[in-house]
Amino acid sequence: MAEPKQLTSGSAHAEPHSARHATPGTYVAVLGALAVLTLIELIVVYLPFLGQILLLVIATAKAWLVLQFYMHLRYERKILTWIFLMPAIAVGILTAIMQFFVR
Amino acid sequence: MQQETTLTKVASHAPSVAEPAAEHAEHHVDHLKMASFTYNIENSKMAMWLFLASEMFLFSVLIIAYIIARYAHPEEHAQLNVPLTSINTFILLLSSFSVVWALSGVQMGNQTRLLRGLAGVIVLGSIFFLLMMYEYSELSHHGITLAHPFGMAFYALTGLHGAHVLIGLVWAIYVFNRAFNGVYTKESYWGVEFWGLYWHFVDVVWIFIFTVVYLL
DSSP: OOOOOOOOTTOSSOOOHHHHSOOHHHHHHHHHHHHHHHHHHHHHTTOSSSHHHHHHHHHHHHHHHIIIIISOGGGSOHHHHHHHHHHHHHHHHHHHHHHHHHO | OHHHHHHHHHHHHGGGSOHHHHHHHHHHHHHHHHHHHHHHHHHHHHHHHHHHHHHHHHHHHHHHHHHHHHHHOHHHHTTSOHHHHHHHHHHHHHHHHHHHHHHHHHHTTOHHHHHHHHHHHHHHHHHHHHHHHHHHHHHHHTTOOTTSHHHHHHHHHHHHHHHHHHHHHHHHHHHHHHHHTTOOOSSOOHHHHHHHHHHHHHHHHHHHHIIIIIIO
């Protein structure tokens, strides 16, 4: 079964390839950044202070890199970013509210 | 479908009008068809992201449940195998790279790169899954089972993630088979793109699981 012809996101007019997606060089750079950040995480575990906050910041940065460059959110409409982030924000707010009732 | 029926009607009337008008009508039909394809792909993409958002709800809740169980049972948490999971994390990150490598291959019309990238994901994803099974058997020998409150929260979260990896692998084999049969081209590759989004999502979830479950 043949697939429908791929067109530029949100527009019927063709754009240069590099304007829509990251280049292979960017993909390699992101992989390098992800590997380095993971190594930093493994070192940060042994820090006596601020370790937990730093770990969460690094994990968020890694996830952001994957979302932006590998999942191409950087090149998509902003609504898709909000659709994806909304559940995490909602669960965060609900958890914070829950703390008042638990304590 | 409604739009496609209208397009057919317009096309069937085209020969009856003057030549320039017919050309204009044909051009208009082509434009409408292109817009229709764009509309469909945009809808499918939106649906895919809505699906991923619903998955985010599921995993977010399970991560919160795990955090509560983890601080209630710190001694069980100390038994988790961090070195093995670190290797697994690198494997999954590499598999995500393999996905974009395959995608960039098909975007450039390079079928060999597409097939190699997809094969890479299948191999790396399988290794990840097998190492996870090994970790589970190791933990069960240490008494961390589903019967334990910590085990329940741990296996619910990581097990659901593992199930997603397994589904992603089956999907990857399907995509590989289609790629092998030359279904994907430079102009038509959304089957690879949508599966890729799913696989990257599994990677994003693992990034947080690795930090929250194993490192915190």
